[in-house]
Amino acid sequence: MPCRFGDYVLEKVLGRGGMGVVYLATQSNLSRQVAVKMIRSGALASDDEVIRFYAEARSAGSLMHPSIITIYHCGEHEGHHFFSMDYVPGTDLAKKLSEGPMNVREAVRYVRDVARAIDYAHSQGVVHRDLKPANVLITQDDEVVLTDFGLAKRIGADEGLTATGAALGTPSYMSPEQAAGKSEEQGASTDVYAMGAILYALLVGKPPFQAETVLQTMMQVMNRPAPSVRLSRPDVHPDLDTIVMKCLEKTPSRRYATARELADDLERFYQGSPISARPPSMWRQAKYWLSNVPIIAALSGSRNVEPTRSQRMTQNIVLFLLFAGLVTWLVGPRMLEVVHDNTLPRRVTIASGSPGGMYFQFAGQISAEIERETGLHPNVIPTNGSLDNLKQLQDGKVHLAIMQESAVRSDQVAVVAPLFYEAVHILVRKELGIRRIEDIASRRVMLGSKASGTRQAAIRLISHFDMDVDELSTIDGDWFQEDLRRQAEVVVVVVKVGQQGVRDMLHAEGFEMLPISNAATLALEEPMFRPYEIPMKDYGLDGAGSVQTLATTALLVVRRDAPSRLVSESLQAIYHQSPAGASISGLIPLELAVNWQGLPYHEAARRFYQQYER
Numbered sequence: 001m002p003c004r005f006g007d008y009v010l011e012k013v014l015g016r017g018g019m020g021v022v023y024l025a026t027q028s029n030l031s032r033q034v035a036v037k038m039i040r041s042g043a044l045a046s047d048d049e050v051i052r053f054y055a056e057a058r059s060a061g062s063l064m065h066p067s068i069i070t071i072y073h074c075g076e077h078e079g080h081h082f083f084s085m086d087y088v089p090g091t092d093l094a095k096k097l098s099e100g101p102m103n104v105r106e107a108v109r110y111v112r113d114v115a116r117a118i119d120y121a122h123s124q125g126v127v128h129r130d131l132k133p134a135n136v137l138i139t140q141d142d143e144v145v146l147t148d149f150g151l152a153k154r155i156g157a158d159e160g161l162t163a164t165g166a167a168l169g170t171p172s173y174m175s176p177e178q179a180a181g182k183s184e185e186q187g188a189s190t191d192v193y194a195m196g197a198i199l200y201a202l203l204v205g206k207p208p209f210q211a212e213t214v215l216q217t218m219m220q221v222m223n224r225p226a227p228s229v230r231l232s233r234p235d236v237h238p239d240l241d242t243i244v245m246k247c248l249e250k251t252p253s254r255r256y257a258t259a260r261e262l263a264d265d266l267e268r269f270y271q272g273s274p275i276s277a278r279p280p281s282m283w284r285q286a287k288y289w290l291s292n293v294p295i296i297a298a299l300s301g302s303r304n305v306e307p308t309r310s311q312r313m314t315q316n317i318v319l320f321l322l323f324a325g326l327v328t329w330l331v332g333p334r335m336l337e338v339v340h341d342n343t344l345p346r347r348v349t350i351a352s353g354s355p356g357g358m359y360f361q362f363a364g365q366i367s368a369e370i371e372r373e374t375g376l377h378p379n380v381i382p383t384n385g386s387l388d389n390l391k392q393l394q395d396g397k398v399h400l401a402i403m404q405e406s407a408v409r410s411d412q413v414a415v416v417a418p419l420f421y422e423a424v425h426i427l428v429r430k431e432l433g434i435r436r437i438e439d440i441a442s443r444r445v446m447l448g449s450k451a452s453g454t455r456q457a458a459i460r461l462i463s464h465f466d467m468d469v470d471e472l473s474t475i476d477g478d479w480f481q482e483d484l485r486r487q488a489e490v491v492v493v494v495v496k497v498g499q500q501g502v503r504d505m506l507h508a509e510g511f512e513m514l515p516i517s518n519a520a521t522l523a524l525e526e527p528m529f530r531p532y533e534i535p536m537k538d539y540g541l542d543g544a545g546s547v548q549t550l551a552t553t554a555l556l557v558v559r560r561d562a563p564s565r566l567v568s569e570s571l572q573a574i575y576h577q578s579p580a581g582a583s584i585s586g587l588i589p590l591e592l593a594v595n596w597q598g599l600p601y602h603e604a605a606r607r608f609y610q611q612y613e614r
Helices: 047-061 093-097 104-123 188-204 214-223 238-247 259-271 282-290 294-300 309-331 334-341 358-374 386-394 437-442 453-463 500-507 519-525 564-575 590-594 603-613
Strands: 003-005 008-016 020-027 032-039 071-077 080-086 090-092 136-139 144-146 349-351 379-381 400-404 413-429 444-446 473-475 490-495 511-513 530-535 546-559
Touching (some): 047 071, 090 093, 093 136, 104 136, 349 358, 400 413, 590 603
Antiparallel strands (some): 003 008, 400 546, 413 546, 530 546
């Protein structure tokens, strides 16, 4: 080369595949550069090769899309079958992939554009069936162009080119139905799978399945669950991992129904919007993984394909657990539970609140009662508020905690007892003349520190008045910090009625109480609230009547797995009247706690209240 081939001058080889060879050529009569593809075996090509070759030309030639190669001419010269097409100077995704994993946004953009082009091909009745990085050309303008429709087929027809049971495609990017030779199942979802494999490869640097041999790779494609992108590249966003995993589902019906749906989800991710796909359930992921554990595969009749080291270890663990389970069943499964439930910590620790605050004082009273009842010496520690208490409880740093009901939002914790009501006090400067909660939107508002239950309750309340907390001019800090309080025009306080600090604000600092006129309605909409009236005489304002508001509840909380004895001993202590007559003042009566509905009680607490009720 260069050498003449009919109307073309072949200049150099651009690439070779299993069936064809592509040359860079100049078309003499039009003086333009094109790519010329011929059957690799030339004049010795079989009839099947010739038929497939022209089928590729027809498939690509019927498509007119800027991201799909354009076919110009198809024919035969001196026994060599050929067709000419666009010459796309640039590179391809395979060459880019050889440089290692790709930038996330770049990879998403490339596959999104491929999906759009493939969606067009599907709309014209053409399925590619051999999508892989080498068949995605990248122009000098960084745009994608699809090529090599050699395995394409018409939707709804096989054109006699693929015998049932024949696996055609590139193993690492082949769908499970292709690997199994199920030509009747190969449709739009086949290309969706391949695009998922391409996106996986661009993000990780290698395809999802790549074994030592072609057969091993195909067996993995058919039977092994696709690995998560985040296992190899933790910085990839979970949404993008979800998109890839949906494409790589073994069952075609679980993938994106169309290439357009895939393109749209990639566009949403690219734009930072929520995607439509949802990750597979933990149950399905576990089922796929466990089905390749040798002993489970043997028992279930599943095909076992190259179990991983962790799956082999799981098999050993399963065998050990079966033996241990048998032994445990023989000696009695209740033994360990009984030991745990009846064991008290060596030193009970109670998370309270700010030093000198109401929670701190109340925790001290509970500590004294527990010590009197059990002989233990509980340790009360100060904290930053309800959310801090929740975290310390979840982390196992404390055994008991006092927190507002608004903060009890984890399945890891359970309630021991409701302690006392905390009324929502909305205090506003008198001179502002504020009469509605909606009017605080333009004021400097003090909602409490970020870790406090007061702030959580205030946010819940404000949300019902079409106000966004992020848009308010807020002052971060606790309401009893006088220096910060002086800067505020509105202060939200969620405390037990009668606190001295609130009294000072009403008498000496020019604040007045703002009522919540629709408290009963709000209580129906928000289960953590209940209607409440604050008697103003409790703040030394005799004759001022009462203010309608809402109240939440301060709760004594433990971890859900806390020993039952710790819970029952705590309940005995806080509800017990000592011979000296000392008791915890202001506690919600036991009679009311027994009938309290909707609290996530610890099982030992539930038994305690049921026993008292009987």
